[in-house]
């Protein structure tokens with residue numbers, strides 16, 4: 001048994017959620033195009049009711065609210081108090097948005113039934129994904145639609161893998177073991193057959209996965225700084241001695257410098273845009 005929902009909820013109310021809340025603007029810049037691709041696939045109508053699952057700091061919830069207009073409504077659900085605090089601040093004065101702190105795997109979702117369910121990287125953390133997708137299906141109108149974006153395998157995502165690989169074997173750094181392919185976490189939905197099986201078991205029909213690929217193109221200093229602030233390498237270094245941090249930063253810098261082209265670091269990303277019908 002891998003990570004349980006209770007452990008995941010503790011993580012998102014602890015270091016994971018704190019870091020996401022602190023770095024919300026930077027995360028939004030990183031993820032905007034991927035989230036937009038899933039929004040395009042969902043194509044919500046004006047006046048629709050939408051559920052944004054694992055809504056985090058609420059940027060996509062607010063974008064959805066703009067798309068459905070004053071006659072529509074959007075509920076953002078997330079387990080994490082720190083990210084929801086940012087979301088609520090950002091949404092102050094927006095009438096058609098509500099945020100709910102709840103486990104989307106099990107909670108009766110207020111505001112159901114929804115015409116559409118959306119998520120930007122918020123659906124890969126369930127310990128019982130079939131039950132979670134059945135719960136989302138129950139919250140969706142019979143003609144409703146689902147669209148979300150999730151990562152392909154780590155090997156296709158050096159933006160994630162390169163900084164942490166650079167730290168392997170470094171004394172004084174306690175790296176988490178590599179995630180097993182189906183373990184709850186960012187890469188749990190890498191296998192398209194598994195995604196189709198989970199959605200089918202949850203009652204969803206006509207699941208389709210479309211490949212999304214691009215590159216992060218960034219300044220080397222900024223990328224090192226970002227990798228030291230956010231993600232698994234940053235967490236592994238949280239309690240490290242200053243001299244260990246310094247060696248770690250040098251290693252990361254070297255690893256990222258190996259990916260410089262014309263003075264800019266280029267890091268590939270690969271995701272799935274998944275759609276289904278209720």
Ligand SMILES: C[S@@+](CC[C@H](N)C(=O)[O-])C[C@H]1O[C@@H](n2cnc3c(N)ncnc32)[C@H](O)[C@@H]1O
Nearest residue numbers: 012054055056078079080103104120121122125
């Ligand atoms: C990678 S973050 C993405 C956040 C946001 N969608 C974004 O794109 O900025 C994943 C989010 O899923 C939330 N999450 C994880 N497990 C959840 C669950 N069981 N129910 C609801 N939200 C969950 C986390 O708290 C976190 O905010």
